[in-house]
Amino acid sequence: MQPATSAEPITSREAAVEADRRDPLSAHRDAFVVEESGPIYLDGNSLGRQPRSTAPRILALLEAWGRELIGGWDHWIELPVRVGDRIGALIGAGPGQVVIGDSTTVNLYKLAHAALDAQPARTTIVADSHDFPTVRYVLEGVAGARGGQLRLIDSDPVEGLDVTSVAGALDPDVGLVCLSGVNYRSGARLDLAGAAAAAHDVGALVLWDLSHAAGSVPVALDDDGADLAVGCSYKYLNGGPGAPAWMYVRRDLQDHLRQPIWGWWGRRDPFDMAPGYLPAAGMSRFLSGTPAVVGLAGIDAGLEEIEAVGMAALWARTARLTDLLAQRIEVRLAPLGAHLFSPTDPARRGGHLGVAHPQAWGLCRLAIDRGLVVGDFRPPDVVRLAPVPLYTRFVDVWDAVERLAVVLADPDVRSPPPRRTVT
């Protein structure tokens, strides 16, 4: 993993403003819909901001639907593969290994199922006790359905998993190791290459959930020995609420795996409508039903911005932003009883940080209700803050922590409205 980029520390608001002025990436903020009078948005790891080019793209799709009607499928049919390849390029996957379709949950189900079906003698799935709930739930269901076992590694909720812990949980019963590239709460990064090597040592396959990693941290799926991966497109890829998810299957595995949901879009020669299911060659066999064209049409808009910057430059800016955020949390929030709920080593961090505090819910809720800062609460006591580099300024990070300090010092933080968080 690349370490965080070192840069001159930012120790004043003026220096933050100056850092924004000097960084050529600052200009990309203009490519997004931003209401400047609104709160500071640090929740792009939950729902990314909207690129300004999204609406024109979706209107163009609607125009095509209105004019071409069924004929539009002549080009829409390519979308799952074409957009998939584009996402693949951001995560180190060569063409023909990524497709878009369904939700992250459904994709995870399909690939976990396919991985176990390919190795009938192995019935154990290894996962992280602190992984995102849907990952744990899906795997619990997949393992249970075949009388297998979901073995949860009792990870450190802040530091995440190291390769030694992963290796220690493995044995020849393990068919699949399913972990997240970046932890949804603490932002801890997994050493994907190391974990893949450990899994392969016992003959297991790996499946990465990259929902909090794709478009944020450097990922090199092909080089780092990934077998399978999934991720959403509505966080760092800015595809919009509920935009369809993607999945990756390493090329030489594709024709050896069969996913369980046998729809016509995954069949060889689907428009023959012939009897009996025969999986298509390559990635198409991992599709099931008709692709969500309206939802897919907007995804290109977000990818364009990331491609224009490039993942390396984006990651360098992310590292500077999260370093500043961590430093300001230490200076301003630690004296108020908060602490960083993320690895202290910048090289182990992803694109967001957690802040733990007994009044984390009150802090999150009041900061939103007062129009100051939007983060999100994660039980039991963490606020997640993501300074997404395409549209978050250094001065936003500075100001956000100042505002959070004010809220945290307010006695009202102890009596917030009842909780109801989403995504």
Next chain:
Amino acid sequence: MQPATSAEPITSREAAVEADRRDPLSAHRDAFVVEESGPIYLDGNSLGRQPRSTAPRILALLEAWGRELIGGWDHWIELPVRVGDRIGALIGAGPGQVVIGDSTTVNLYKLAHAALDAQPARTTIVADSHDFPTVRYVLEGVAGARGGQLRLIDSDPVEGLDVTSVAGALDPDVGLVCLSGVNYRSGARLDLAGAAAAAHDVGALVLWDLSHAAGSVPVALDDDGADLAVGCSYKYLNGGPGAPAWMYVRRDLQDHLRQPIWGWWGRRDPFDMAPGYLPAAGMSRFLSGTPAVVGLAGIDAGLEEIEAVGMAALWARTARLTDLLAQRIEVRLAPLGAHLFSPTDPARRGGHLGVAHPQAWGLCRLAIDRGLVVGDFRPPDVVRLAPVPLYTRFVDVWDAVERLAVVLADPDVRSPPPRRTVT
């Protein structure tokens, strides 16, 4: 099933124009995007036309995403249930029994799985040999995964299934009977109440695919003893290409069934993010991942038009349109070697008709390429034609058949470009 409405026969183009003039439903055509210089569109049973209010609705969603960001989930979270109930009202389902999520294929998989899991002693699924391919493929996969059997009834490809044939295929091994309300090719309607009663007689559950029925023919799920149903929203519901699908589970079954894809949106208290999967109460347990909000936002537009007319009036007009279409096929295309590939009894027909001819592919392709009529080809030799009552005029039906007769008489119909059909 209601019979087709009888009305004075239309025997001239002038009478067709006059029928349009007299029918108050004709005005609803204005609510859709229609390029009047374009071909006559008879493929709304594959991809419905776009309501004019779709674009404003989707733009409003984009505006909400841009302004409210993550806060938009406070209302988006209700979409799967709210839009589900609205579709439910069109198919005779009381509130709390329909949700939107995923594709028809994925929903079919979930419900077929859930139905068999609830009856471990029954491993046979009964389906129709002439049903839409994805239905057969999904069921083949579900049955095979548990060592069960998919028993295909060898139905009549034109007349479809009668209740006697369904009953004859049933025995106590059958856990699930999965059939379509309207056949995708011939348009034959199934007696849903009769088929459900036959299945219940042997203790099996029923699962209806209503993709070609919902929003077209009268359906009374609650009254007719349905257990489970699924359908898409991009045909007669006009939701747009790849719009998310819906599923129905009869209220008293909901808490006894568990679907296999255990995502956080189907869990009790999803935002607790607690260990272990516990299915939510009611319909929410049939959800898996994050709902496709961008795709969902447009569905209301199509529903609004159908609600404004009402299913009874819509169906009465459908019956008049298909009667005229059948009559014109007989008069103009039969002498050219074509025949109706749909039940001759109007009471057994749905919203579209099939026309069989050895040069069906050439007929379909040339009619499209020459900008005359858009139907769609279904192997081996059928063109489907759907005069969708919200936007198809009587004169369109008249003219479409005239144009098809010209194409069919053209020697070029025997040498069309190679086939590549979609959806």
